Amino acid sequence: MDHKAIVTIFVMGLILLGGCNQASEKNNDDVYRYTNSVDIEYGSDICSYTNDVIETVRYGGKITMKDGTVHKFMSVECVAGFYLEMENRDEIERLEIVDFAHGQKYLPVDELTFLKSSLRPSPNGMSLTAIDNSNEKMKDYIYDAYPGEFHTWYEVLELVSDQWNINHDELKASVN
DSSP: OOHHHHHHHHHHHHHHHHHHTOOEEEOTTSOEEEOOOOOOOTTTOBOTTTOSBOOOTTOOEEEEETTSOEEEESSHHHHHHHHHHOSOGGGEEEEEEEOTTTSSOEEEGGGEEEEEOTTSOOTTSSOEEEEETTOHHHHHHHHHHSOOEEEOHHHHHHHHHHHTTOOOHHHHHHHO
């Protein structure tokens, strides 16, 4: 078998396996229904932090304000950067990030852990990947595939602040 055939078979296998990873909810009539809470239109929505097109599936996030305004982002680091630069944080209703393992589900930042691994690049270069903190198997699997360090949301804010030179003195006071 030639190299192209092997690569094609491998890619097709990944596509088929990807379909097995989609979440579903069971209806009362024993029928499963696909669930999707991510409202990012990959390839056309614009990141509120960078003003670039959001393209990388399984990455992204959003901040929903109390007045109904929604800010969408292409990566964990963009959400963190935007949050750090906000003057009206008390107006945030929800701050959510796409769970990498699920791919089509937002979770609040306090329900996530963030893997920083140079082997798993993220759209804005900080190699941060959000994973449901209650999904122990996925945390083990992703760590085995992409060794690195797990961080909390507040640690991510510190990392982004330090790397992108965003002033966060009041954040340090509240975290320490």
